[in-house]
Amino acid sequence: MMTCQEFESLGPDFERRPVSRAAAEEHLRSCPRCSALLGSWKDLDGELRALARETSSAAAPLRVELALREAVRGLRPQPRAGRLVPVWLLGPAATAAVAFFAAWYVLRAPHAPQKLANPSSSLAAQPPVDRYAVTNNKVDPAASEELSQKASGAQKQGPRRNPSAPAAKDSAGEFLALPYALPVTSADDASVIRVRLQRAALGAFGLPVNEERAAEWVMVDLLIGADGQPEAFRLAR
Amino acid sequence: MPKTPHVGEDELLRRAVRGDEDAFLEIYRAHQASLYRYAVRMSGSPWAAEEIVQEVFLTLLRAPSKFDSARGLLGAYLFGIARNRVLKHLERAPREVPLEPDSEANAEVHGSQADKLAHMQTPAAWAERSQLTEHVHEAVLRLPPDFREAVVLCELEELSYKEAARLLDCPIGTIRSRLHRARALLLAKLEMWRSVPRRATAR
Numbered sequence: 001m002m003t004c005q006e007f008e009s010l011g012p013d014f015e016r017r018p019v020s021r022a023a024a025e026e027h028l029r030s031c032p033r034c035s036a037l038l039g040s041w042k043d044l045d046g047e048l049r050a051l052a053r054e055t056s057s058a059a060a061p062l063r064v065e066l067a068l069r070e071a072v073r074g075l076r077p078q079p080r081a082g083r084l085v086p087v088w089l090l091g092p093a094a095t096a097a098v099a100f101f102a103a104w105y106v107l108r109a110p111h112a113p114q115k116l117a118n119p120s121s122s123l124a125a126q127p128p129v130d131r132y133a134v135t136n137n138k139v140d141p142a143a144s145e146e147l148s149q150k151a152s153g154a155q156k157q158g159p160r161r162n163p164s165a166p167a168a169k170d171s172a173g174e175f176l177a178l179p180y181a182l183p184v185t186s187a188d189d190a191s192v193i194r195v196r197l198q199r200a201a202l203g204a205f206g207l208p209v210n211e212e213r214a215a216e217w218v219m220v221d222l223l224i225g226a227d228g229q230p231e232a233f234r235l236a237r
Numbered sequence: 238m239p240k241t242p243h244v245g246e247d248e249l250l251r252r253a254v255r256g257d258e259d260a261f262l263e264i265y266r267a268h269q270a271s272l273y274r275y276a277v278r279m280s281g282s283p284w285a286a287e288e289i290v291q292e293v294f295l296t297l298l299r300a301p302s303k304f305d306s307a308r309g310l311l312g313a314y315l316f317g318i319a320r321n322r323v324l325k326h327l328e329r330a331p332r333e334v335p336l337e338p339d340s341e342a343n344a345e346v347h348g349s350q351a352d353k354l355a356h357m358q359t360p361a362a363w364a365e366r367s368q369l370t371e372h373v374h375e376a377v378l379r380l381p382p383d384f385r386e387a388v389v390l391c392e393l394e395e396l397s398y399k400e401a402a403r404l405l406d407c408p409i410g411t412i413r414s415r416l417h418r419a420r421a422l423l424l425a426k427l428e429m430w431r432s433v434p435r436r437a438t439a440r
């Protein structure tokens with residue numbers, strides 16, 4: 001004769017085990033406690049199935065797919081200027097650094113960002129960042145040399161797009177210096193990290209944020225200096 | 238979790254890391270939903286699940302050579318990455334899941350947990366959701382991760398014990414016993430919630 005303990009250790013799937021099924025059924029006929037327990041198991045299974053049904057169609061939101069597709073596009077070989085590393089492929093450390101930075105920055109009082117184009121800014125002497133061809137998180141030296149030859153012209157004209165730079169076609173606008181940032185690192189040491197932030201976080205960058213859209217995610221390129229600190233940002237498309 | 242074998246997963250992956258979006262999408266769409274479900278059911282947080290799914294595929298793209306098709310299916314490999322991320326998330330954010338179901342202080346947290354699940358649902362589905370199911374969900378989220386995982390895989394994802402054991406690389410008996418203990422804990426929690434003993438007295 002099966003004991004209560006033996007029945008309990010079988011669990012509700014005893015029905016699937018022919019060896020123990022007969023003994024368990026016999027026990028159930030004479031044991032109200034275990035009959036009640038079986039009832040509880042069945043109720044619980046029913047609830048778990050309901051929970052499973054409720055979440056069975058859950059899937060990652062489309063924005064994940066879009067972001068990943070963009071990362072994949074960034075992997076296409078770029079014969080001329082080196083490729084823009086899909087910058088969030090840089091790894092968890094960089095992502096964590098950016099997350100830390102964003103959290104820290106949100107806590108600061110916002111200041112108006114300086115425009116790189118402003119000739120009085122110490123940042124104005126830097127070439128616009130669209131012109132940085134980033135390869136494996138470092139500026140491609142060849143592209144950098146090519147670009148630096150054009151840099152003097154660029155300074156007079158202000159920021160402009162360089163159509164050969166891979167970032168140019170994907171990204172909108174010029175980089176804005178972060179209000180607290182030190183003058184931008186030389187081109188050779190800069191890199192760009194693309195991150196996903198909620199619009200609310202942009203307020204801390206000095207951008208106006210529409211409250212209704214504050215929870216929306218946007219792509220932001222961060223210009224990271226040689227010391228690993230973000231120096232400027234722009235909205236990516 | 239892992240789907241049936243995909244012919245040419247290796248080749249798809251090779252093409253994806255060279256920037257072939259279609260190849261990547263074939264991989265992504267075959268696996269994202271089950272990974273997301275696992276992550277959201279384990280974490281109770283759609284936000285965390287979204288981040289985890291994204292991170293899983295970025296990891297694949299960063300280091301495709303770490304996937305060795307001779308050692309298993311891509312789905313199982315991706316699940317392994319997702320599982321690591323989920324466990325890290327649970328270590329980092331254990332307090333997202335309230336410990337005491339009945340304290341007033343947790344009422345808000347309950348609300349937010351409910352909101353989190355509601356985020357996955359249509360409003361109609363949410364309205365129809367029974368209170369009991371809600372409590373079951375809360376109780377599942379409060380299980381120790383090992384037990385919760387057994388419930389998520391075997392009860393919610395409806396894997397066989399054998400499939401779950403293979404996925405978690407543990408004996409079938411381990412799965413069975415975790416599930417058994419999880420069930421006992423869930424029943425205890427639900428009984429606490431009902432405050433009415435349902436079991437007949439042991440004789």
Ligand SMILES: [Zn+2]
Nearest residue numbers: 004031033034
């Ligand atoms: Zn009994």
